[in-house]
Amino acid sequence: MAWQLTQRRIGxxxxxxxxxxxxxxxxxxxxERRRTWLPASRLLxxxxxxxxxxxxxxxxxxxxxxxxWWMGGARADDLFTQPLPPWDDGVVGNWARVQEQYMxxxxxxxxxxxxxxxxxAAESRPYADSDNTMPSPxxxxxxxxxxxxxxxxxxxxxxxxxAAETFASERLDAAFVGLRSGLWLPDDDVRKAxxxxxxxxxAGPDVESPPxxxxxxxxxWIQRLTHTEHVHTTIRSVLNHYDGxxxxxxxxxxxxxxxxxxxxLADILxxxxxxxxxxxxxxxxxxQWERARVPRALRQHVVALEKLISxxxxxxELLADPDEQY
Numbered sequence: 001m002a003w004q005l006t007q008r009r010i011g012x013x014x015x016x017x018x019x020x021x022x023x024x025x026x027x028x029x030x031x032e033r034r035r036t037w038l039p040a041s042r043l044l045x046x047x048x049x050x051x052x053x054x055x056x057x058x059x060x061x062x063x064x065x066x067x068x069w070w071m072g073g074a075r076a077d078d079l080f081t082q083p084l085p086p087w088d089d090g091v092v093g094n095w096a097r098v099q100e101q102y103m104x105x106x107x108x109x110x111x112x113x114x115x116x117x118x119x120x121a122a123e124s125r126p127y128a129d130s131d132n133t134m135p136s137p138x139x140x141x142x143x144x145x146x147x148x149x150x151x152x153x154x155x156x157x158x159x160x161x162x163a164a165e166t167f168a169s170e171r172l173d174a175a176f177v178g179l180r181s182g183l184w185l186p187d188d189d190v191r192k193a194x195x196x197x198x199x200x201x202x203a204g205p206d207v208e209s210p211p212x213x214x215x216x217x218x219x220x221w222i223q224r225l226t227h228t229e230h231v232h233t234t235i236r237s238v239l240n241h242y243d244g245x246x247x248x249x250x251x252x253x254x255x256x257x258x259x260x261x262x263x264x265l266a267d268i269l270x271x272x273x274x275x276x277x278x279x280x281x282x283x284x285x286x287x288q289w290e291r292a293r294v295p296r297a298l299r300q301h302v303v304a305l306e307k308l309i310s311x312x313x314x315x316x317e318l319l320a321d322p323d324e325q326y
Contacts, residue, residue, distance in 0.1 A: 040108035043098055047071050047109070048141055049085050050078070060142030060278060060293075064116055071106050116144055123147060123296060137292035142278070146271055150297040159297065161267045165304050168260035172311045175253040179318060186319055190247035190254045193238050194319035200234045201313035210279060213286055220286060221294045222279050224302055225272040231309055232265040254319070261312055268301060 047067035052059045054075070055066075069075040080099045087094050098105075120139045137143075152159050178184030186194075205219035205227035219227075235258055242248040248255040275293065282289045 036105075036108050037112075039098070039101060040105045040112060042093075043071070043102065043105045044109040044112050046085070046095070046098065047079060050075075052141075053083075054078075058142075058278070058281070060140065060145075060274070062141050063138045064113060064141050064144055065139065067113055068110060071109055120144060120147070123151075134287060134291060137288070140292055142274070143293050143295050146274075146293075147295040147297045149271060150268075150295070150301045159301065161264070161301050162304070164260075164264040164267060165308055168257070168264040168308055169311060171253075171257040171260040172308075172315055175257045175315055176318075178253050179315075184253045186254065187247040189242055189245040190252075191319050193242050193245075193248055193254070194316040196238055196241075197234060198313065198316040198320050200231060201309055201316060206230070210276070216286060221290050221299065221302065222275055224306065225268065225275060228265055228268055228302065228305055228309070229272050232262060232269060235262050235265070254315075257312070257315065261308060264308060265305060268305060271298065 044067055047070040048062055048064070049059060050070050051057075051066040052062040055062065070079045079102075080095065084095050117139065124136060150159060150161065175184065179186065205223040210222065210226070239248060239255070239258055239262070246252065248258070250256060250259060278293060279289075
């Protein structure tokens with residue numbers, strides 16, 4: 001996976017998280033983040049890249065704790081040997097500067113690993129109640145990044161995707177209310193667009209995309225994610241096709257609901273694409289692959305989006321049939 005993935009998402013630390021969760025959005029907290037935690041996360045990113053490179057793994061598949069081998073562990077002397085990953089354009093500094101600061105950053109970088117290890121144990125605990133047949137998987141970098149992407153910004157807060165999903169659901173509810181009350185009278189363009197959308201929404205995940213392994217008949221998580229991508233593409237195509245039609249304008253009930261749903265689904269598209277690439281290189285059983293790479297926070301996101309798709313499916317079903325009784 002991309003080297004930038006490591007740098008963008010793994011830079012969370014006890015000090016950084018505690019400060020921001022406590023509401024310490026102060027100049028001092030921001031300065032501490034720039035001075036300590038961002039440089040430490042860059043060091044950690046290098047250690048994770050080095051671990052993946054050494055083991056011949058995708059960066060996504062490297063165990064997070066393996067970084068400790070290169071930061072004060074048995075492989076510490078090899079951390080800055082060539083080759084090194086490219087330094088990002090536009091970012092101040094270079095690997096020589098990071099090496100100069102190594103001693104000052106090592107403890108902070110190791111603290112980041114410790115924080116993620118404890119957080120992962122707490123967040124994965126419910127699996128022990130529902131599935132005792134498999135041991136807990138090793139904490140892979142990609143899965144941990146996906147947990148961060150699908151989880152809350154702060155402990156005890158809603159997931160970061162929930163606002164968009166809630167807003168879309170509210171727009172769908174408003175369309176239902178308008179339709180059933182007679183305050184909204186959909187035109188032919190709306191009904192035609194709904195008729196185009198409905199089959200995709202009603203079909204559910206395609207069990208042939210990607211193909212199911214032998215012995216599996218129900219949709220896998222990867223297929224559920226692929227279906228979400230497909231729905232997003234279909235909605236976008238319908239909006240593009242009916243662009244300029246009053247019934248699907250941004251301010252119309254149906255147009256507003258479709259655009260809000262499109263925005264909610266877009267949140268998960270990078271993760272879906274990422275997992276599709278990993279699926280092509282999978283090893284082990286399907287259950288092992290899913291446990292290691294589709295974390296609980298991401299599954300909750302998928303389920304919420306499927307509920308949203310179901311709501312849109314009901315709306316398009318009512319719209320597609322002019323004789324349907326509301």
